Amino acid sequence: MSNTVRIHHFAKSGHSHRALVFAKLAGIAHEAVPVDLGAGAHKSHEFLAMNPDGQVPVLEDGDVIVSDSNAILVYLARTYAPDWMPSDAVGEAHVQRWFTLAAGEIAFGSCAARLITVFGAPLDPEFAAATAEKAMQKLEHGLTGCDWLVGGRPTIADVASYSYTAHAPEGNVSLEPYPNVRAWLARFEALPGFEAMPTTAVGLVAA
Secondary structure (H helix, E strand, O other): OOOOEEEEEOOOOHHHHHHHHHHHHOOOOEEEEEOOOOOOHHHOHHHHHHOOOOOOOEEEEOOEEEEOHHHHHHHHHHHHOHHHOOOOHHHHHHHHHHHHHHHHHHHHHHHHHHHHHHHOOOOOHHHHHHHHHHHHHHHHHHOOOOOOOOOOOOOHHHHHHHHHHHOHHHHOOOOOOOHHHHHHHHHHHOOOOOOOOOOOOOHHHOO
């Protein structure tokens, strides 16, 4: 492990934002290394040697290389920020539950909806919208009477769920029906060290 981890990222990637915002929130010394996806940098031999899938983000920590945003969150929490990951089996199980939502209905919902409007991805907007609604309903229910998703304090479950939920309106997914979700987003954004992902003026946030 090194004193400063390197996070290879793309600024408008919510998956990248998970890794970067967690490093900032947890006070983990890091270097943000931009990857020019438009120029195909993620398909270079050097990048593919780190992640054969050719996707951001990728974490370098000395000789340790970790790809997949949720895996990066676990690695960083276990290595540098244990307060962000429950140490008990029940708490960790609840974190994994929200990770499943982040990799499932959030990814195929608000993330996919945003890919359509921001990047012109050839995906089904109706399926993305319906899936995003399912994810929002689960978050809304999970946050009933709770400030955070797991254990009464911010954890990497909140980090994994935040970016694409906050930017869902860019994909024409409204947050208005979900007061618990909106309050949770505001709490997350008020945490010391928070830094937002760049907003794109498309969908419901179009100028």
